[in-house]
Amino acid sequence: MADQAKGQTERPQRRRRKMQSVTMMDVAEFAQVSPSTVSLYLRRPEAVSASAGSTIARAIEKLNYVPNLVAGGLAAASSRAVSIIVPSVRNAFFAETVAAMQNTLRKEKLQLILGHTEYDEREEEELVKTALSWAPAAIVLTGLSHSDTTRRMLQKVSVPVIEIWELGGQQIDAAIGFHHDQVGAAAAKHLIQQGRRNLAYLGARLHEDRRAKQRCDGFVEAAKSAGVTVDIVQHPAAASAEVGGMLLSEALQALPQLDGVACSNDHVALGALFECERSSISVPERLSIVGFGDLSFSAACNPPLTTIRPSGDLIGREAARLIIEHMAGKDPEPQISIDTRFTLLHRRSS
Amino acid sequence: MADQAKGQTERPQRRRRKMQSVTMMDVAEFAQVSPSTVSLYLRRPEAVSASAGSTIARAIEKLNYVPNLVAGGLAAASSRAVSIIVPSVRNAFFAETVAAMQNTLRKEKLQLILGHTEYDEREEEELVKTALSWAPAAIVLTGLSHSDTTRRMLQKVSVPVIEIWELGGQQIDAAIGFHHDQVGAAAAKHLIQQGRRNLAYLGARLHEDRRAKQRCDGFVEAAKSAGVTVDIVQHPAAASAEVGGMLLSEALQALPQLDGVACSNDHVALGALFECERSSISVPERLSIVGFGDLSFSAACNPPLTTIRPSGDLIGREAARLIIEHMAGKDPEPQISIDTRFTLLHRRSS
């Protein structure tokens, strides 16, 4: 106190709100090494000597030190966060991918920053912009269809970009997914194989859900090229059992000969199944139903639902793998595309 | 790539990898104001004059400036991120809450950092630790049951902690949710009201899912205190339609008199419904079924499923509101608890 009263006012003491009580400096001091050694130990433990390493480890333990990832991210110009942008986590497909990614990334101490577009490109653009301002280790987005601005932003940037759940369009960098038109084609082929000749696709929200549209198109095309009658019955609302019921009853009215339907997803298929029950249409004798998704209830339906299972979790795991490899310094081949395929599960509804 | 071609003086000293090309300094320079004014404009636009504001806005637009949230977070000792930890996003309940939170927080430019515990307290502990190292604006976790270490970490820390989806236990700070035992009781009361006297609870994963257990207990207690026969039939696996079918058939075998069941959730109830169909048990004449969750298919079942709807989205919205208010400086009452209630939807399965 007294020694600071030097006639003229000294530099005013600034006080800032501290983020945390124990910092890397404290650990360094306690362990009698420099902060850089602590930092090095934390990032590449094999680069410091065994003795220094154990001293530092003890200091960290003792002081209960928790590294500040924000500061680290700023200094390193890249944070240990992965930004993932999906249409909606309420959608079981994306939830599964998100969960799988999370489970793989967690082992590398990478965090997931989540965003929903609600199937809105403008929203996606906003989310990408925010995502970039976090300097993430990677950006994962859904589908290959984005606004020009989004595409431009992402091309300019140096973080790896991974597009998931769609293949076959123009990709920004890496893409992991499958061909949705092939899904539709597989459904059609299967129904035809079962002897069905009057098909329809029960589609929900085809105007917004590009991938559902692709499945529909693939279905129609395959049916047509097989010389089979095919029609589309659709509804603008999101896929649900309720919509499925409505669509099937509409389809039956319009196409009395109908003997096989493929659905936007298993929710729609479930609704169709219930509608059959209500209308005493025997499945699969009179009508075959094929869904998409293999949701949790699909195998337990009555009859169990024939469906096509995409590997949502595989997509997530592969995306995580790509990110981890990139962080490890492996330069991935540009414009890589990974086809995770899908599986037709033939159950009793067809 | 190198879109910035500034004629920089050779500095053989240190060069660091820059995170971004255009910074707040650039904007300030362009707009002829100081960086602090730009910062102020970005955080509290009403605090700068209209003229300065519009100049800055123009500069931002012109230079295509994207703020660096990592740097901001470090300087402010708190990032614009909210950490949310749920058992799993594959679970529709939590997915709904996450989505609702996201939708509210997005308006405030807050990001969601997601973590999954997979119903493992040790994992939760790890996630909380990582979450804290992001200096989030708030931490949201699921349920009131945590490890001692987790609880200690969170009590020590100054960020707001919100526990969701459970009420009635010892809470760390804020809690938003409802009483699960009341859900069970409501189901029991409803079944009794429908004239049912031989009840059973079909429970999945009761040993791990604390909240499912509470619903079960509430159900049993309410039934007992009404003097009605009641039993529990359970399975260690996660709730699914498949498990539901198994549980119901087991229950019918053990309790031939059975005339009413409540289920862990609507997946289980759906499975029970299918089992009834397979076994030609008429619902609700011979057996009433009550679910939990009001999942997307519940209203479209045949018969439509009586169920109890929790307000997963309300929980998310309220959590977001609390966080936003806290950030706005409002000091929330400590230990606040918000009961979001639930609704019994009486449909034709009971």
Next chain:
DNA sequence: TTTGTTAATCGTAGCGCTATGATTGGAAAA
């Protein structure tokens, strides 16, 4: 005029960490 008051703006020291390049000590090579 001076003084006080308020609104708007500014200057700049950190926030905690990482990356770069420098330095060190001791063993191996000459």
Next chain:
DNA sequence: TTTTCCAATCATAGCGCTACGATTAACAAA
């Protein structure tokens, strides 16, 4: 011996921003 080399460690300049306190401008009150 001297020189070289390398692994281990260190010193420190930022990363881009926010918040604090200071300063200025504008105008009313004394």
